[in-house]
Amino acid sequence: MDLRRLGWTGSLAADLPAGTVPARVARVDRGAAEVITADGPRRVRFGARVRRAAAADPVALPCVGDWAALAPLPAEDVAGDGFELAEVLPRRTAIVRGGVARPSRGGLSGDSTGQVLAANVDVVFVAEPARHGPDPANLGRIERLLALAWESGGTPVVLITKADLAGDALPGLLEEVARTAPGVDVHAVAARAGEGVAAVRGHIGGSRTAVVLGPSGAGKSTLVNALAGEEVMPTRQVRARDGRGRHTTVHRELIPLPGGGLIIDTPGIRRVGLYETGEGVDRVFAEVDELAAGCRFSDCAHESEPGCAVLAAIESGELPPRRLESWRKLRREAEWMASRTDARLRGEQARRWKVITKAMRGRNRP
Numbered sequence: 001m002d003l004r005r006l007g008w009t010g011s012l013a014a015d016l017p018a019g020t021v022p023a024r025v026a027r028v029d030r031g032a033a034e035v036i037t038a039d040g041p042r043r044v045r046f047g048a049r050v051r052r053a054a055a056a057d058p059v060a061l062p063c064v065g066d067w068a069a070l071a072p073l074p075a076e077d078v079a080g081d082g083f084e085l086a087e088v089l090p091r092r093t094a095i096v097r098g099g100v101a102r103p104s105r106g107g108l109s110g111d112s113t114g115q116v117l118a119a120n121v122d123v124v125f126v127a128e129p130a131r132h133g134p135d136p137a138n139l140g141r142i143e144r145l146l147a148l149a150w151e152s153g154g155t156p157v158v159l160i161t162k163a164d165l166a167g168d169a170l171p172g173l174l175e176e177v178a179r180t181a182p183g184v185d186v187h188a189v190a191a192r193a194g195e196g197v198a199a200v201r202g203h204i205g206g207s208r209t210a211v212v213l214g215p216s217g218a219g220k221s222t223l224v225n226a227l228a229g230e231e232v233m234p235t236r237q238v239r240a241r242d243g244r245g246r247h248t249t250v251h252r253e254l255i256p257l258p259g260g261g262l263i264i265d266t267p268g269i270r271r272v273g274l275y276e277t278g279e280g281v282d283r284v285f286a287e288v289d290e291l292a293a294g295c296r297f298s299d300c301a302h303e304s305e306p307g308c309a310v311l312a313a314i315e316s317g318e319l320p321p322r323r324l325e326s327w328r329k330l331r332r333e334a335e336w337m338a339s340r341t342d343a344r345l346r347g348e349q350a351r352r353w354k355v356i357t358k359a360m361r362g363r364n365r366p
Ligand SMILES: Nc1nc2c(ncn2[C@@H]2O[C@H](COP(=O)(O)OP(=O)(O)OP(=O)(O)O)[C@@H](O)[C@H]2O)c(=O)[nH]1
Pocket: 161, 162, 163, 164, 165, 189, 190, 191, 192, 193, 215, 216, 217, 218, 219, 220, 221, 222, 223, 234, 235, 236, 237, 238, 239, 245, 246, 247, 248, 249, 250, 266, 267, 268, 269
């Protein structure tokens, strides 16, 4: 296996500690990972330093898509494969979800810990089914996942999956979604019939890595199988009565595609909180931001201020009220998360891994 086909680069090579072997993490189970090396797949346990770092901060846990350094185990400890996962190499991008913030007396409360869903991802496919059981496509869910995607450093792309279920309503739906996702490519996909798969493929050329996020039953695994040209992921065969998912996929998994590129399939996510609080939300609501530039007051909250261009746009029908509500909700959540200063610090760790690993290496090397 040529590691460059898995996304290996010279800058990663420069960060590889002497005496270690590079590997890409394909899947993580408790305390161990399935990795792909130049010699093929291996199963390796986490080394002591990785376990310590992860105990202090869950964001440090090796994750699907990570590049890792494998170190040979001492000769007397070769019960496993002879190697352990000694270090996580600097992450280029990271999709980090927060816990769920719940409304409570005096604002929001909840869980502010982070979890890395996937690392070193170039393209984030946000999959939303045209129909999810009895429900229509959920625009709010698209917005939330787009915020997460923008924060990751990867490029988001929206996929309206199971597009065949929309019937005549498809063009209208795609138009609505395009307005909900300014600056983002939107594709309709009917993976079971193979429709739209080539357009998806077009985003994963060369040795790019993509991830598919979306609710259970969105048809993520069906799409991944269509891209792979074989059944690499199990999909639900028998339709549940309500047509929604039952979490067929239980692990996040990295799959090299024939002809180049890699894709990460993920289990359906039920509730996902924001974690990093950079410009993600503003990018999702770019047109609200643009409108706000026309408000009379620069600190306009678009609640009831005179000369508010955002409220005027709602009045004129240019901006759907749902959009402003959704913007408010995600902004509130992002602000709450930002008020947890340690969370912000940890969010930066996900990206600035380099500094930390380098410092650790300096300390531990004789
Ligand atoms: N009508 C229609 N059904 C589809 C399409 N793609 C997938 N499905 C069906 O939707 C159901 C769920 O598909 P999966 O691929 O397992 O969905 P998933 O998003 O991977 O679900 P989880 O693994 O639970 O997260 C299955 O019954 C599929 O056959 C499609 O293009 N059109």
